[in-house]
Amino acid sequence: SQTIHQWPATLVQPVGSPLSLECTVEGTSNPNLYWYRQAAGRGLQLLFYSVGIGQISSEVPQNLSASRPQDRQFILSSKKLLLSDSGFYLCAWSDVTENQPQHFGDGTRLSIL
Amino acid sequence: KQEVTQIPAALSVPEGENLVLNCSFTDSAIYNLQWFRQDPGKGLTSLLLIQSSQREQTSGRLNASLDKSSGRSTLYIAASQPGDSATYLCAVRSAGANNLFFGTGTRLTVIP
Numbered sequence: 001s002q003t004i005h006q007w008p009a010t011l012v013q014p015v016g017s018p019l020s021l022e023c024t025v026e027g028t029s030n031p032n033l034y035w036y037r038q039a040a041g042r043g044l045q046l047l048f049y050s051v052g053i054g055q056i057s058s059e060v061p062q063n064l065s066a067s068r069p070q071d072r073q074f075i076l077s078s079k080k081l082l083l084s085d086s087g088f089y090l091c092a093w094s095d096v097t098e099n100q101p102q103h104f105g106d107g108t109r110l111s112i113l
Numbered sequence: 114k115q116e117v118t119q120i121p122a123a124l125s126v127p128e129g130e131n132l133v134l135n136c137s138f139t140d141s142a143i144y145n146l147q148w149f150r151q152d153p154g155k156g157l158t159s160l161l162l163i164q165s166s167q168r169e170q171t172s173g174r175l176n177a178s179l180d181k182s183s184g185r186s187t188l189y190i191a192a193s194q195p196g197d198s199a200t201y202l203c204a205v206r207s208a209g210a211n212n213l214f215f216g217t218g219t220r221l222t223v224i225p
Contacts (some may be wrong), residue, residue: 006156032211034212043202043217044202044204044213045215051211090156099145100162101162102147102204103159107154107155107156109154
């Protein structure tokens with residue numbers, strides 16, 4: 001069966017520090033991968049999605065970037081964090097076949113001080 | 114751009130009651146609609162996926178319906194239990210898009 005792992009579960013970082021959040025998927029090949037952010041009182045917002053290695057699409061302009069160095073690895077990064085980057089970050093995957101459900105990881109709670 | 118609305122934002126019911134959660138979306142050109150459950154501080158658990166060609170899906174005590182032409186979906190929970198307490202999120206995948214558009218959720222509390 002397929003599983004998705006995100007780490008760390010929680011992270012407290014000072015303003016201006018770098019960021020690296022990692023997500024890996026097991027049990028499937030060539031999945032579509034997604035990074036979402038859930039801010040307090042707001043719905044989930046798609047940040048990035050990827051349909052293959054090295055293929056990243058960005059949905060909103062922001063202080064973050066994403067990379068997919070391997071088929072089942074998706075990384076969310078920042079060179080300098082802002083206070084507004086605080087939130088709950090969720091990674092998700094879906095099968096490349098059309099109309100399949102998205103499956104989410106347990107998320108990373110990021111607090112910027 | 115697709116907009117998804119969920120009403121009410123919060124709902125409390127006594128244990129054993131049947132209940133309905135509502136979801137509406139503005140653009141009826143969709144691939145599918147997905148209902149999720151989110152426990153506090155946790156990720157999302159997929160409950161049901163309805164394709165655009167389907168009218169409903171059932172899983173145990175859960176039944177989700179889709180009326181694409183009117184831009185509405187409902188999640189029916191039968192015989193609610195305290196363990197059903199969570200936030201329920203509705204998400205739509207629009208035609209031509211890879212991502213899901215989410216509502217802000219309905220926080221359900223089932224009182225023992």
